[in-house]
Amino acid sequence: MYAARVLPDSHLNSEARDVIKLAMALVATLVALVLGLMIATAKGTYDAQTSAIRQLSANVLLLDRDLDEFGPEAQHPRDLLREVAALMLQRLWPADGAAPASLAPDEARPQMQAFVSEVTSLSPQNPKQQYLKTLALQLTSEIARARLQLYVQGGSELPLPFLVIMAIWLIVLFCGYGLIAARNPTVLVFLFACTLSVAGAVFLIEELVDPFGGIVRVSSAPLQDVITHLGQ
Structure with missing residues (x-):
């Protein structure tokens, strides 16, 4: 807006404004596409981790x-x-x-090995117990697989080049x-609201790509509820 005040009128005539609008439309399309794709990818990561927690709990x-x-x-x-x-759960x-979530699958390895050893040593006395032992070993394998899935999918960070390029696009936009807008409080408030909206989208992406950190976290309720029913 300051540049619009100091530039000669010939730099912001109708032809120049038309070119600026075309360029802004191109950049806005790029920003919308990239933000949309990144939100969809981040949401996919968050949903996959949520599904893994529910499957593990079940x-x-x-x-x-x-x-x-x-x-x-x-x-x-x-x-x-x-x-x-x-x-x-811990x-x-x-x-x-305060401590970050640990996705490493080895934190419960000694206890898990002891559990597998105990289940393997069970001595079935009838076909029903034999079936239950086989099913228990199968479920144990599925729990280990789900835990490894949490680790492999894990959390991630947005690449720095992505953030830099996105910032450049938004600055240009x-x-x-500012060059073609009217200079009054209403326009300033509206542009500030648009800025917050775009920043909110980037913040949401940052949160979703790290499902076990930040504010938007995968819920621990399924596992907590299961633990309260264990042994009953």
Whole structure:
């Protein structure tokens, strides 16, 4: 807007304004496409991690129910399963909220190995117990797979070149708005609102690509609810 006041009138005549509007339309299209694609990608990452947590929680509860049906000799594996689930909850969602979430799959490895050893050592006495043992080992494998999936998908950061290029596009776009906009408080408020909206979109992308950090986090409710029902 300051440049529009000091530039000669010939620089901002109708022909110049038309060119500026065309250039702004091109940049605005690029910004809209890239932001839309990045939001969709980030939301996909967030949804995948949410789905993995729900699947893991469901498998933990089903495994506990199978061991309960196996009989009293499976009580110790059930206690170990509860310990493993509580440790996963603590590492993914630290209680104090200050420590970052740990997606590394090895934090519960000793407990998980002890659990697998206990389940493997169960001695079925009838076909039903044999089936339950086989199912328990299968569910254990699925839980380990879901935990590895959380680690592999993990959180990520937006590439720095993306942020730099996006910032340049937005600077060009809003400079064009300032050149052709009327200089009054209403226009200033509107442009400021547009700036906040675009910044909010970039902030949302940053949050969604890191599902276990920041403000927008994957909910721990499924796993917490499952843990309260383990051993019952």
